[in-house]
Each structure stands twice: as C-alpha cells, then as structure tokens.
Amino acid sequence: EMQLVESGGGLVQPGGSLRLSCAASGFTFSNYDMNWVRQAPGKGLEWVSHISSSGSPTYYADSVKGRFTVSRDNAKNSLYLQMNSLRAEDTAVYYCARKKGFGDRDAFDIWGQGTKVTVSS
Amino acid sequence: DIQMTQSPSSLSASVGDRVTITCRASQSIRNYLNWYQQKPGKAPTLLIYAASNLESGVPSRFSGSGSGTALTLTISGLQPEDFATYYCQQTYSVLYTFGQGTKLEIK
Numbered sequence: 001e002m003q004l005v006e007s008g009g010g011l012v013q014p015g016g017s018l019r020l021s022c023a024a025s026g027f028t029f030s031n032y033d034m035n036w037v038r039q040a041p042g043k044g045l046e047w048v049s050h051i052s053s054s055g056s057p058t059y060y061a062d063s064v065k066g067r068f069t070v071s072r073d074n075a076k077n078s079l080y081l082q083m084n085s086l087r088a089e090d091t092a093v094y095y096c097a098r099k100k101g102f103g104d105r106d107a108f109d110i111w112g113q114g115t116k117v118t119v120s121s
Numbered sequence: 122d123i124q125m126t127q128s129p130s131s132l133s134a135s136v137g138d139r140v141t142i143t144c145r146a147s148q149s150i151r152n153y154l155n156w157y158q159q160k161p162g163k164a165p166t167l168l169i170y171a172a173s174n175l176e177s178g179v180p181s182r183f184s185g186s187g188s189g190t191a192l193t194l195t196i197s198g199l200q201p202e203d204f205a206t207y208y209c210q211q212t213y214s215v216l217y218t219f220g221q222g223t224k225l226e227i228k
Contacts, residue, residue: 107170
C-alpha cells in the first residue's frame, strides 16, 4: 500500500523552530516530486512548498519563503520541512503530498494523514 | 501568483441533485486544474486532474470541464458520501494555489 506518514508536529512558541518529517512507503520515493500543504483551523488548503525528485529545485509560498526549508533523503524515503521563526499564523495541520504526472497532469495523488503544528506562547 | 476563486463558497443540495462548482483563475491556466474532495478530519483526495480526467477509483458521477480562466466540477446524482468540501488547484504555475473551497451540505 502506498503511504505517507507525517510526524514532528507539536506546540512551539512564537519565534521557535520545528522539523516535520514525512515517511514514504509502498512506492519508489525517489521518482516523485513532493509537496507540503497546510490547513489552518477551519480554513482552506494552502500550498507551502515543493521539492523535485532529485532534491532540486525547490519552491515556496511567499508566506513561508526565507523561514521554511524543504529537503529530502531518498535513501531514507523521507521528506522534511524545517520551520524557523514560527508565527501564530503558521498554526495548521501540515500534510505531505506526492505529485504524480507531468505538465497538465500534475496532481497530488497521495496524501499523508497530517501533523498538527500549534504556535503559541 | 495565480489566484483561484471558487463559487459558491457553500451549497445546499439534496441526494440525487446535480451540482456545479466553478473555479476561476486570475489568468489563463489552460487545463492545468485539479479537483479534490475533503471530509472533516481527513486529508484531501484527488478527484479530477487536468481539468477533466477522472482519477482511478472515483465514481463517474464526478466530471470536470472547462479551460482557460473558468473551469467547473459537476456532480450528477449526489450521494450521501459526496457531502464534503471541494477544492480546486492550479498547476499551471509551480507555485500551486488552491481555491478557498466549496462546502457542500445536505439540504
């Protein structure tokens, strides 16, 4: 079964840091671009970051650029999101998602269950 | 960045109804549009990719159409399990953006 499992969420103070992980199984992780998507409480989906299958290039939403860093370890079938200088507005459930396809057929076909991040003092 | 606007934001319908949700892009995105369904407390699931292609395992009552700046998701013959929130997503730009969502509720 193809699966993504996030971990690393929790409560952190404003200005603090957190590192999220996403463990992939059931497919050849190194063949796929990956993404992070977040959802603030009661709100919609917000794309956060993209990383290519090889690890480069990477892309970020303006709201996190300069504060968040996406990386991956294909040998460990793992995706990461290093989050620094956290703000209250970063409070959300964070999902990792696999991107399938190419060109107009790009789509997020496998999602993890999410990990909750709360930024509060 | 490409802005995506869904309408309506919420919708009440009955089992068996046909409903349409529209997604408008701030610029042409050709057919680079996906639709997702999300139920409370769950991750989103992919319904349609490239505007009109049904993801494997998705019932045929779901369909997508359109190109350019206005694209639609239609559900024909609503089933109880279809009451959920639906999101569009553009992939024309790698700064992938989602619409704000349309909550489909039972009338």
